[in-house]
Amino acid sequence: MKKPVMASKDLRFFDYPDAQVLPDGYPRRGMSVVAALSEWLVHTNRRAAGAWNQRYEFGVPTTDLTPIADDGATGTVVHFRPGERVRVAAGPVADELLQLVALWPHLSVEVHDRRSG
Numbered sequence: 001m002k003k004p005v006m007a008s009k010d011l012r013f014f015d016y017p018d019a020q021v022l023p024d025g026y027p028r029r030g031m032s033v034v035a036a037l038s039e040w041l042v043h044t045n046r047r048a049a050g051a052w053n054q055r056y057e058f059g060v061p062t063t064d065l066t067p068i069a070d071d072g073a074t075g076t077v078v079h080f081r082p083g084e085r086v087r088v089a090a091g092p093v094a095d096e097l098l099q100l101v102a103l104w105p106h107l108s109v110e111v112h113d114r115r116s117g
Contacts, residue, residue, distance in 0.1 A: 032059065038080040041057075052067050
């Protein structure tokens with residue numbers, strides 16, 4: 001089943017007074033926020049019944065679901081490039097991101113900070 005998880009608000013968390021608060025103190029909002037603030041985002045899903053990915057630009061799908069080779073793994077991988085407004089406003093956040101990762105032992109994060117300066 002195709003679900004537009006990256007292109008629509010996650011209604012489990014938006015405007016819900018009991019939304020889970022994350023370790024950074026902010027309420028959970030879902031991946032749609034990351035997609036909406038990213039120049040591009042590629043969402044890859046691997047399941048027992050197949051694997052596919054889809055590309056988004058500022059939260060809008062720019063490709064259909066594209067089947068990819070099954071490598072026997074399962075799980076989800078998201079690669080993205082934050083939009084310029086986020087990159088400029090964020091400042092150096094790599095250390096902060098890596099500290100947050102420690103709170104979720106099954107989460108893997110790689111930060112490639114390619115800003116000049």
